[in-house]
Amino acid sequence: MSTVDVAVVEKPKAETSRAWTAGRVIGICVLALYVLIAYFLLRMIVVNYDPEFVGKYLPRMVGGLWITVQLCTTAIILGALIAFPMSLARTHHNPVIRGLSFGYVYFFRGTPLLAQAFLVYYGAGQFRPVLQDMGLWGFFRDAYNCALFTFTLNTAAYQAEILRGAISNVHKGQWEGAHALGLGKVVTYIKIILPQAFITALRPFGNEIIFLIKGSAVASIITVFDLMGETKLAYSRSYDFQVYLWAAIMYLAMVEALRRCWDKLEARLTRHLKRTED
Amino acid sequence: MKLLKLFVAVVAATVMLSGAASAEMKKVRIGTEGAYPPFNSFDADKNLIGFDVDIAKAICEKMKADCTFVAQDWDGIIPALLANKYDAIIASMSITAEREKKVAFTNKYYNTPARFVAQKGSGITDISPESLKGKVVGAQSSTTHSSYLEDIYKGVEIKLYGTQDEANLDLASGRTDLVLADSIVLLEWMKTKDGACCEYVGKDVTSEKHFGKGAGIAMRKEDTELKAAMNKALAEIVADGTYEKINKKYFPFSIY
Numbered sequence: 001m002s003t004v005d006v007a008v009v010e011k012p013k014a015e016t017s018r019a020w021t022a023g024r025v026i027g028i029c030v031l032a033l034y035v036l037i038a039y040f041l042l043r044m045i046v047v048n049y050d051p052e053f054v055g056k057y058l059p060r061m062v063g064g065l066w067i068t069v070q071l072c073t074t075a076i077i078l079g080a081l082i083a084f085p086m087s088l089a090r091t092h093h094n095p096v097i098r099g100l101s102f103g104y105v106y107f108f109r110g111t112p113l114l115a116q117a118f119l120v121y122y123g124a125g126q127f128r129p130v131l132q133d134m135g136l137w138g139f140f141r142d143a144y145n146c147a148l149f150t151f152t153l154n155t156a157a158y159q160a161e162i163l164r165g166a167i168s169n170v171h172k173g174q175w176e177g178a179h180a181l182g183l184g185k186v187v188t189y190i191k192i193i194l195p196q197a198f199i200t201a202l203r204p205f206g207n208e209i210i211f212l213i214k215g216s217a218v219a220s221i222i223t224v225f226d227l228m229g230e231t232k233l234a235y236s237r238s239y240d241f242q243v244y245l246w247a248a249i250m251y252l253a254m255v256e257a258l259r260r261c262w263d264k265l266e267a268r269l270t271r272h273l274k275r276t277e278d
Numbered sequence: 279m280k281l282l283k284l285f286v287a288v289v290a291a292t293v294m295l296s297g298a299a300s301a302e303m304k305k306v307r308i309g310t311e312g313a314y315p316p317f318n319s320f321d322a323d324k325n326l327i328g329f330d331v332d333i334a335k336a337i338c339e340k341m342k343a344d345c346t347f348v349a350q351d352w353d354g355i356i357p358a359l360l361a362n363k364y365d366a367i368i369a370s371m372s373i374t375a376e377r378e379k380k381v382a383f384t385n386k387y388y389n390t391p392a393r394f395v396a397q398k399g400s401g402i403t404d405i406s407p408e409s410l411k412g413k414v415v416g417a418q419s420s421t422t423h424s425s426y427l428e429d430i431y432k433g434v435e436i437k438l439y440g441t442q443d444e445a446n447l448d449l450a451s452g453r454t455d456l457v458l459a460d461s462i463v464l465l466e467w468m469k470t471k472d473g474a475c476c477e478y479v480g481k482d483v484t485s486e487k488h489f490g491k492g493a494g495i496a497m498r499k500e501d502t503e504l505k506a507a508m509n510k511a512l513a514e515i516v517a518d519g520t521y522e523k524i525n526k527k528y529f530p531f532s533i534y
Contacts, residue, residue, distance in 0.1 A: 122444075125451025141453055143437075223437045223448075233438065236353050236420035239360070239380060 057234040064230030075151035083159035108157035121222040147219040166201035307364035312349040340511035367496040374490035389492030391482035393461040405480035416445040416454035426488040
């Protein structure tokens, strides 16, 4: 027994005298640089803390943050609703449906979100008489709706591609197995294929949401007072660079919250793949 | 030996001459927006043109300075000056107390009033804050017009745009009911096809506190020498008729 104990105690000792390889030195230097940058940025916030300034602009920025959250959440959900049939259309046997869905995805993935937002916002303004006849002007008059519309179509295109890839990634044997068990196509799709596709799609889907959160800053350019809009307004009045730092921290917090949710979600979806502790 | 002396003399003369020339030709970088016709904008060949640009060139000539232009978005035009991206802003910037906290200004080089515009037949005639309650008013952000609206027009929905063009576009499409901006800039826009939709409503909007004493040239506070030189050059171009010539090129009436 005692010999075993000694062996266990000695093991960590060997690890502490790890060699100072070039990679390790560089790694520590980079880490030190990050810590230094973080220190100075945080110091700037603390040193420049001005209750009047904070009281004036922080509530507005939090309001902007809320608009950003609303905008992104709604766009993601509506986008997912479009992405679902769109991913099916992408692999449809009818070439017209396939071609149309391909064109849609091709356009929205191939052009900048900024250009799309401008196109929708100012484009709708140009076509006002037509939109009025169709009763749609009430919707497109509002900048928030225009941003929501653009983001929804944009994210739907990306989500459709992610979903399509994930579905085609599920092994053919799963279809065959389900067929052999006498399951219908719809049931196979919902009960067998989709749950497995979701596992593959989860991470790229999370990335897409992160991209949308950051891309949503585009809304500020078409007059929506989202987080970026409020930040720019505060900066243009105060010329104080630190408002951008606050904005960066808020965006980071959103992404970090999402990342944590995604870890939880993945653990839940892949619980059947984990070996239980023995 | 003679040859060597001659060589030394020539070199010395060249050095002195070039030294004198560089001392005389100061390098001045001028920041402007390039999206504010007729004062500053780009022509089809991406050259900066407009009243501000012509005035800047005339002043540079009087100062015997070698001027280069830098285009900068309006939102960041003062921060970029403070960050030493250029030395002076000649971009129709109004001299206000708020801005004077950050930068120094020359004397004004023009002064035109602000006015509201609306779509023709909008029925808006009274532009008091009370009667415009519930209306949507557009303006370019970080301008005297936007801060005036935010201060005085409380119950009004204010929409802010990066450039004046975008604010005008949204008025033409009917997203906003009114736009508040410089009367000359709006007049120029109303001459275009897009701007034909719209007309002035109400009289000149005046407030010394918000709109200041007219447009001046802004520079960093420590550049007192440049400020003095620019004020001197400005007075000279006004006195010798250069200013009037530039004024006539753009406007049928004096805007000084």
